[in-house]
Amino acid sequence: MYAPLLANRYLTSRIIPMIAATAVALCVALVIIVVSVMTGFLDMVRTSGKTLIGDVVATHDVTGISYYQEFIRAIEALPEAVAASPIIETFGLLQMPYGPGAGARQLETVQVWGIEPESLDRVANYRDKLYWRAPDAALAATLLPTDPRLDPAFDRLAQGMSLTNLSGEAGVVLGIEISAFNERQPDGSYQLETPVNDILPVFMPDTSGVTLTLVPVSDRGSLGGEKKRRFAVVNEFQSGVYQIDAQRVLAPLNIVQEMLRLDPAPIVSTTEFEANGRPKVIGESPARATTIVIRAAEGVTPQALAKAVREAYATLVDRLRNDPATATVAFTMPNQLSVMTWEERLADLIGPVEKERELMRTLFSIVYIVSAALVLAIFWAIVQEKTRDIGILRAVGASRAGILWIFLRYGLLIGLVGSIAGVALAWIIVARLNEIHGALGSPAPLWLRIIVCVAVAASVFMLVRGAMRASALRVVLWTFATLALSVIAIALVLHQGFMVWDPSVYYFSRIPSQLDWVTASTTMVGGILFSVVGAAIPAAYAADTDPVQSLRFE
Amino acid sequence: MTTLLNASNVRKTYRLGRVDVPVLRDASISIEEGEWVAILGSSGSGKSTLLHLLGGLDRGDSNSGPIQFGDEDLRKFSPRRENHYRNRDVGFVFQFYHLLPELNVLENAMLPALVGLSRLRWHREKSALRARTTELLTTCGLAHRLTHRPSELSGGERQRVAIARALINHPRILLADEPTGNLDAETGRGILDLLAERHAAGLTLVMVTHDATIAARAQRQVRIVDGRVV
Ligand SMILES: Nc1ncnc2c1ncn2[C@@H]1O[C@H](COP(=O)(O)OP(=O)(O)O)[C@@H](O)[C@H]1O
């Protein structure tokens, strides 16, 4: 019956258990925060690139895939796939409606994607990537009151889906980072730049539009004459991957096909001629797309889908070659396409991430080991200090098991309280990470500066009082408090805001702020375990020692 | 008279670095029931060592002779029996009191009674145990100190708590290692009076001291010289 009594007394009669619990909490929180943010970051890098490409991508070179509609029908008939969408990938020049001087037009090199919005939406949730749309309730709750999207006048979802502007002209969707007028805010939103010299902020869909220049490539690799065309800007998209948002332009598939001469065209003979001397038309070359993006059915792995798509293509080509109506073109089609899972397609993006993940694992282990060693050391020191008590208990007949039980309870309770506090702390910090980051990114508010300055003054006052009462402890404590508060005050006054998480360096506009509950629970168990082990080992050692030996311990 | 404790040819050697320091060399002593024995000897002669061996707090060398408690040999005790022996059969009073700083006077004194008490029995016997301990502490002159911590007590008061703790389980024999060694003469006399009272009530007492005048209060004096009891 002495074990609970002593464990409780040890827990309540000194400040050291509080310090130990705080240390456990900080260690647990540190591990959880580091692991959560880093795994969240790596997962985000891995999956964010997936934006707009679905699960599997089938591509051929710039000359495109003929009979792609038949191919898509074949794919959508597969049980492994739910939807497929054609895309033409190419490069182009984009002339912006603004420039460095009056009348100047800035030219950007861009990656152009000809798309079919409806099918792309089925494959890759295209709709959700459009930036100028009325926010749903969940999104609206996170927006600043000044966010232009809260104004229905900025809703261009329908235009983004039809790729035509309000007056029905064909248009393009630009990556949100392409326009120099979209200014990213510290909170991750885009605000239209404030008017300067009465020049109104530029909302891209309201501008006179952009001019896109594309260069067709023949199947022999020679360049055709460049094609220029004006497009309205119908909307902008945000994928969350900076490189994509700053480079990609989405245009209507049929127009891009035309500009690149991938649209349907008659095939003429080089040997036979009509009566009027024109070459004889011997067939029609169908429209082409360079890429097919495909969404897997629920529960189907990208690998399984890729295999099915390869087989579907082989079957299709076979059938087309056996059909006299399509045989001519079918024999020019490649025997197989490059079919890649999204992970293979993004290997250049994912490869370094995988390497970083390995590195992170190593770093995590070090953080883990250091934290565990810290917790162990704290309990070791606390229990070691109790060696004499253990000697006394053994001298009055307490059993080894009884003594072990005291310190197991002790370690368990501190470990439990500390770990729970640590998880709570980590959760609060991780959940507020973007807000904390946003606050770091802007100058400190006035009230905070005033509070800290008042705290410095109060601390100096307490220091003087302590000195007058000749208390060494107070002088030491308040000197440290004054120094720490002064440093904070100076930092706050000098601080003009900085962006740790610069979206042009990192890919995302928001720091991943998902608490990794697996890590949280394993770390919690670890925190408790190391507390218990740290307390139990020296306690067991002391319990095994002859009492006389323990009593001599100083 | 019956013999309560009988040590014969007990050996104890300490190893200091690479040197063996024999402290007890074939020391023999016999304690009769109801007796008050004083063990005298100069500082460092091995008095405490002998007392620790008698109290089951330490073990002799492997070639040491037996210490008999009744017809049992302390060397052959199981861990369980050893705990029981320390807890029930002997009471031990240390020169430096050795109280637990986190417990108050009452709790320190009843600590040996708590050892080996299940939670159930504790709930049933709590009030009886408190009453018994309070009564014992009162006879030791500590009625007004029950809820104080050891750090709030004088040396004499601490030693009284230690004596109460040694007596709480009604041991057959009380072993006291220089119980007055750290106290002034006046306070020491008070402690000796307390021990004398207990002895008069039938307690067997073994007391270690280096002071002949203190030893004079015992019925019999033995002396340790060169690791032997003479
Ligand atoms: N744990 C130990 N390790 C080494 N030497 C010890 C130990 N305990 C006691 N000694 C030595 O044994 C001798 C006898 O000690 P002790 O029995 O305490 O003497 P006394 O109580 O008679 O003053 C002393 O020289 C002491 O230094």
Ligand SMILES: [Mg+2]
């Ligand atoms: Mg001694």
